Amino acid sequence: MAFWDYANPTRFLKLVQVVLPWLTGLCVVAFAAGLYMSFFVAPEDYQQGQTVRIMYIHVPAAWLSMMCYSIMAVSSLGTLVWKHPLADVSAKTAAPIGAAFTFMALVTGSLWGKPMWGTYWVWDARLTSVLVLLIMYLGLMTLWRTMDDPIKAGKAAAVLTLAGALNLPVIKFSVDWWNTLHQPASVMRLDGPTIHPDILWPLLVMAVAFTLLFFVLHLMAMRNEILRRRVRTLRLRAASAAHPRSAVATAQPAE
Amino acid sequence: MSTWAIVLFQRDLRLSVRVGGSALVGVLFFLAVVTVIPFGVGPDLNLLSRIGPAILWIGALLATLLGLDRLFQADRDDGTIDLMLMAGRPLELVVLIKCLAHWVATGLPLVVAAPLLGVFLNLEPAAMAAVTLTLLVGTPALTLIGAIGAALTVTLRRGGLLLAVLVVPLAIPVLIFGVSSADAAIHDPVPFLTPFLILCALSLIAAVIGPIASAAALRFAAD
Numbered sequence: 394m395a396f397w398d399y400a401n402p403t404r405f406l407k408l409v410q411v412v413l414p415w416l417t418g419l420c421v422v423a424f425a426a427g428l429y430m431s432f433f434v435a436p437e438d439y440q441q442g443q444t445v446r447i448m449y450i451h452v453p454a455a456w457l458s459m460m461c462y463s464i465m466a467v468s469s470l471g472t473l474v475w476k477h478p479l480a481d482v483s484a485k486t487a488a489p490i491g492a493a494f495t496f497m498a499l500v501t502g503s504l505w506g507k508p509m510w511g512t513y514w515v516w517d518a519r520l521t522s523v524l525v526l527l528i529m530y531l532g533l534m535t536l537w538r539t540m541d542d543p544i545k546a547g548k549a550a551a552v553l554t555l556a557g558a559l560n561l562p563v564i565k566f567s568v569d570w571w572n573t574l575h576q577p578a579s580v581m582r583l584d585g586p587t588i589h590p591d592i593l594w595p596l597l598v599m600a601v602a603f604t605l606l607f608f609v610l611h612l613m614a615m616r617n618e619i620l621r622r623r624v625r626t627l628r629l630r631a632a633s634a635a636h637p638r639s640a641v642a643t644a645q646p647a648e
Numbered sequence: 649m650s651t652w653a654i655v656l657f658q659r660d661l662r663l664s665v666r667v668g669g670s671a672l673v674g675v676l677f678f679l680a681v682v683t684v685i686p687f688g689v690g691p692d693l694n695l696l697s698r699i700g701p702a703i704l705w706i707g708a709l710l711a712t713l714l715g716l717d718r719l720f721q722a723d724r725d726d727g728t729i730d731l732m733l734m735a736g737r738p739l740e741l742v743v744l745i746k747c748l749a750h751w752v753a754t755g756l757p758l759v760v761a762a763p764l765l766g767v768f769l770n771l772e773p774a775a776m777a778a779v780t781l782t783l784l785v786g787t788p789a790l791t792l793i794g795a796i797g798a799a800l801t802v803t804l805r806r807g808g809l810l811l812a813v814l815v816v817p818l819a820i821p822v823l824i825f826g827v828s829s830a831d832a833a834i835h836d837p838v839p840f841l842t843p844f845l846i847l848c849a850l851s852l853i854a855a856v857i858g859p860i861a862s863a864a865a866l867r868f869a870a871d
Contacts, residue, residue, distance in 0.1 A: 473864070525817045532814045539804055548868040549800045553814060556796050556861045559853075 400478050402619045409612050420609050423602035430595035444508055449595055451501040453603035454494045458526060461491030461607065465533075466558040469551035479615070481547025482622075484554060485537055486614035490607060492530035499523060529557050543622060652737065653745050660749035663722070670718060671753035674711040675761050681707040682765045693770040700769035701779045701830035705823055707765075708758045708783055709790060713815060715754045716794040717801070717808045719746065720866065724802050733870055739863040747788075747795050747858065755787040778833030778840070782847060786826040789851040792858030793818045799862035803869045822850050 431449035465487045471480030502520065503513040514520070533550055540546035664671045685703050686696060696703075723729045723746075732742050762783050766776040797815035801807025829843035 525820055528813070529817045532810075532817065535810060536800065536814065539801075539807075539810060545803075545868065549865060552861050552865045552868070553796070553800055556818060556857060559818075559857070 402479065405479060406616060406619060409616050413609065413612055416605060416609050416612070420602060420605035423598060423605055427595060427599040427602045430598055434591075435595045436591055444505055445592070447501050447505040448592075449599045451498055451505060452596060453600040454498040454501065455523065456600060457603050457607055458491055458495035458498050458523065460604070461487050461494060462526065462530075462554075462558070464611075465491065465554050469554040469558075472547055472551040473555070479619075481543070481551065482615050482618045483611070484551060485543075485547065486618050487611055488530055488534050488537070490610050490614065492527060492534065494603075494607070495523060495527045495530060499527065533557075543625075653741070656742065656745050657749045660746055661753055664718070664750065664753035670715065672757060674715045674754045675757045677714060678707045678711045678758050678761060679765065681710055682768060686768075696768075697770040697772070697775070700766060700771045701775065701782075701834070702827050703769060704762050704765060704779050704783065705786075705827050705830070708755075708762070708787055709816075709819060709823060711758055712755060712787060712790040712794060713812045714808075715750075716791070716798045716815070717811055719750050719795060719798040720802045720862075721798075724869075729802075729866060730870060733867065739866060740859040743795060743799075743859040743862045743866070744792075744855070747791050751788050751791045755791055758787060759783045772834065775830065775834045779830045782826045782830045782844065785844070785851055786822050786847050789822045789847075789854040790819055792851075792854040793822070795858045795862040796865065799865035799869070802866065822847065822854075825850060 427449070431446055435446070435449070437443060437445065465484045468480045468484035468487065471477040472484065499520075502523075506515070507513050533553060536550050536553060537546050540549065682703060685707075689695060689699070720729060723732070733739060759780060762780045763776045766779060771779065794811070794815045796818070797811040800814065801811045804810065825843045825847040829840060829847055832843055833840045
């Protein structure tokens with residue numbers, strides 16, 4: 394079972410070392426193709442003009458902001474149910490990346506909203522729920538920072554992540570519930586996409602590029618987190634070897 | 649419900665209303681928030697009656713958030729939580745009863761005070777009744793959702809601020825449907841029952857998720 398083989402951090406690090414260069418290369422190629430297509434191949438919109446190109450950043454970032462939370466939710470299940478040793482590493486390192494994508498979606502969205510809607514921000518259902526998602530990411534990151542034992546912090550954050558995962562469907566379907574200013578979903582629909590293929594293809598390539606970027610960053614961050622935990626363990630061990638009497642106090646920091 | 653549940657409920661209630669508990673501070677805080685709002689937005693009675701339900705709901709949300717750190721903190725400090733963990737009773741049920749007692753001590757006074765504060769905000773009698781009814785149904789959800797945050801931050805020395813940050817996003821749907829069902833009763837753009845029933849549903853969902861998640865968090869905090 395590959396899933397359990399990579400529970401061993403050393404084996405996982407070896408895998409990362411092999412996979413990462415290829416993934417990075419693919420990501421660069423996808424971005425080159427996607428950016429070329431979205432800037433030179435895709436036509437201008439007859440109403441929106443050049444501003445339609447913001448969409449090629451905005452929509453993939455928004456998708457990724459939700460995918461990232463889904464990955465964190467699955468990782469949290471991995472922490473709580475299967476006690477997979479890398480699950481909380483995965484959840485912890487996905488949070489800042491997800492926050493960055495969410496922030497990017499909000500910023501590009503409001504840059505697009507200024508010429509189109511005439512305002513940077515409206516309290517529309519979907520915008521608001523993305524802002525809520527950003528707050529949740531930041532809250533989770535803060536929760537991780539307030540506890541110094543990574544195992545305990547991982548479990549607490551996993552509980553909160555799963556409780557917050559209920560918010561994800563609200564984001565996805567809030568458009569249909571309130572249906573105010575933001576246009577309803579036009580790519581992921583049961584009766585097929587409603588946007589023209591000339592615009593759809595660059596968008597899909599950019600989505601693939603963003604997804605690859607996420608995996609590259611996530612693997613790098615997971616590697617760093619594993620190494621950081623090793624350094625922490627080595628330091629705790631060195632400290633307890635140097636001062637045997639205070640070892641208990643060091644190994645279990647004040648709760 | 650067996651005896652231990654009633655005993656636990658009475659114990660928690662007694663602890664929170666007697667000296668050392670802080671049950672009624674929440675109502676005072678509620679009063680303070682509602683008093684401060686007109687200084688911010690101006691004394692226009694028409695405006696105040698229009699945003700009155702929203703003010704009452706936000707006041708109730710803030711008052712609930714501020715009281716939440718008392719939910720498990722004192723019991724953890726004196727070791728009661730550890731005894732409850734070892735007692736062999738389902739921890740989820742223990743949490744639910746503690747939440748219920750906490751709500752009766754802190755949430756119910758807010759509901760009772762809401763009509764009185766509605767007078768300050770120039771609310772019509774019908775609006776007053778609607779807000780009170782929505783608060784009665786909605787504030788248990790705030791307490792139950794807040795229990796998750798309280799359980800997560802119980803090990804932290806000063807978790808109150810973080811607790812509020814963690815709980816507010818989860819409480820937003822309750823606020824939305826609470827205010828919109830109160831508004832629906834006044835202006836009726838939609839029938840009152842639609843948002844109100846969703847609010848009831850949110851409370852019921854919170855009654856399931858809140859105790860389960862907080863019990864899990866308390867277990868992890870203990871070992």
